[in-house]
Amino acid sequence: MAVEHACRITHVAREEHLRASHCKPWRDSSNEQRLDGENGLLLTPSIDHLFDRGFISFSDDGQVIVSPVAHGDSLRMMGVDPEAPPSVGAFSSVQRQYLDYHRDNVLLRSSFLERL
Template sequence: MSLLTIPLPFFSYSDGKEEYKYHVSQQGIDVKLFFVETNLEYNRFFAWGSTLKNNNNNDVIIIRLLSRDDYRASYSARFYVKTKSLNKNTLDISIAHQMKLLIKRNELQPIALLSDQEQSAANDIAVINADETIRETEKKRLISARIGQGKYRSDLLMEWQGCAVTGCTDEALLVASHIKPWSRSTNEERLDPNNGLLLVATLDKAFDRYLISFNDDGTILISKAFKDYALVGITSDIKIKTKQEHAKYLVDHRQQFENLQAI
């Protein structure tokens, strides 16, 4: 292997699921890893000469950056390292692998803190990816549904034509929201468009927190804890266009809503 010649101090790679960005300097290499499906971003600076751990928990010392084949390929940007436990032999470790190893060991945290809702989604997606009983095609559909994208979102856009409450049609403001929460739904229910409402972001948040709910006929229910509901455009005479297929999901949401009213 020979030293990697980098024409620019910055380059990146993305395969649709993960995106790696590298900035190389005389001091070391700054790496940013972004997971597309979970919207998680990690950053790590690897200084030349710093000590890491490999898979076998052996100390490895970063010597320099190497390339195997094309440096633009996913895992070919690699550290050239020295280990103390292998008779000081040298080997290489991919940057991508080292980043994932640090994340797995909880030694590397996301750059930005996630909201509870975002963290919940990230955890659910991790569970889906780890489930070997689910086919890859179904995993993709479930992940898209969990983040309110893909076919699930398209189905809701076709069904509702806009926000179920306000009628807003600006897709940038619309959220594909599950009626029966993801955590209590089967995989079939998670993909069922009848288990979904299309709402503007403010109303989606209110619905998710059980500040509002709906009867089977679509009339709105407003929580006693929601004091400022009028400030976000909610009135007690709101009624959405529901179908019979929504009823089994609405009853679940209403039950949680009513439980909170009794507290």
């Protein structure tokens, strides 16, 4: 909460409605990385689910990246238009390093893209 103050997508700022979501997952992080505030985003539960499961990620400049395997209608119901994903603002240099890991290791890719 010292780094992030609200969900980047929904703008919900009430603590009781937010989850701390790791960019580099807990299981893959060192003890230091697990506690690093720069490795975390505050997200509402539905957005946390999309991020944690790899249905969305973020570019360094804050553009929401939608996985090609994400279900468009479900994303729209959760507040993410897959055809016009929002830009949520830039990230710090350390956050960008963690998000790079998320894009490379968590974001789901289609089997077609994996063959390329």
